[in-house]
Amino acid sequence: MKRRERTRQLIELGGLVVKAGLVELADDDRAVILGLLVEAAARLRTEDREQALTLWRRRGKRAFAQDAVA
Known part of the structure; x- marks a missing residue:
């Protein structure tokens, strides 16, 4: 996977974590x-x-x- 594609994938996956509400629900505790x-x-x-x-x-x-x- 090329670097640009990998970066895009990581950004999209991070967005899913935010969209699911996990950042707020876990008080941004990455562990x-x-x-x-x-x-x-x-x-x-x-x-x-x-x-x-x-x-x-x-x-x-x-x-x-x-x-x-929405």
Whole structure:
């Protein structure tokens, strides 16, 4: 991945963390935010992977749709 593409990806991913409200909810504690992400990654390594992906995908699509309306 080229440097410019990587930078764009990182900015977009950071935007998702903000959009989800994690920065405010965690009082901008980066250890908490990383812990949440590590926990999600651990869940994706279990037998419940597909179920979790389906649930999170639906919630994410709803959140994007709400932003489009607002």
